[in-house]
Amino acid sequence: MLALKVEKVKKIFPSLNSKGQEVLALDDISLEVNKNEFYSILGHSGCGKTTLLNLIAGFEVPTSGRIECAGKLVNGPGADRSMVFQDYALFPWLTVYDNIAFGLKIKGMGSSEVKQIVTRFAALVGLSQFTGHYPHQLSGGMRQRVSIARALVVDPTVLLMDEPFAALDAQNRGMMQAEMIRILNEESKTVVLVTHSIEEAINLSDVIVVMTRRPGRVKEIIRVPEPRRMVEDTPAYLEIRRQIRDLIAGEHDVSEAV
């Protein structure tokens, strides 16, 4: 079953400068993401990865083409798509409990049901002991777990993640990748992740989309042979990493505008 369909999407941004040049950010992007598949988007800086996520989230509108989530046309933000941001975007004045509960309360859910769901997801991300803490009392990795729990409680059709672990040091980053695999094993989800890390994409994904430089187009779609079970430094791992590195390195640095 298709969770997400991106069909021939183009995005042109109006000029930000006095020269009046519009920016063709994305061109002819088509993707079909099945339920419970994990997609990663890789590509050079400025190729439109965040723009693609923002279009799927409904924060931006495509110039042409269409996006469907579970068969429904995306025409604005919705609870069927939640986003995890690099900078966590937590509410600093709310406790971990209230940050996680936020989307449920907005839906008007009663407090006993909210408590049941928040307790379950706080445990899922390993924060049961910290529900009374405020974000400033947590490490970066813990804040990102709150952000992931907050995104998951509303049971989105698609979880969108924009470089969620980029602000973490290498050790925490590795830990969060392992956590993500554990969470997805317990709570199957359709995910679209934007990352700059080839290794992160290989470790987490079923499918890796390599984009061209701007205007961002789909350059190659690669299926990971053993999703979430690839062992680093084995020949299969090194081969897929080489393939992706070559694809990205093969993109020349030419700026284009329309």
Ligand SMILES: Nc1ncnc2c1ncn2[C@@H]1O[C@H](COP(=O)(O)OP(=O)(O)OP(=O)(O)O)[C@@H](O)[C@H]1O
């Ligand atoms: N609101 C906007 N108005 C004008 N141009 C924009 C806007 N948002 C993005 N762009 C341009 O669109 C292109 C794609 O930007 P985007 O942030 O999606 O790239 P990215 O691949 O996510 O980059 P990075 O990896 O550096 O985060 C860039 O040239 C950017 O300057």
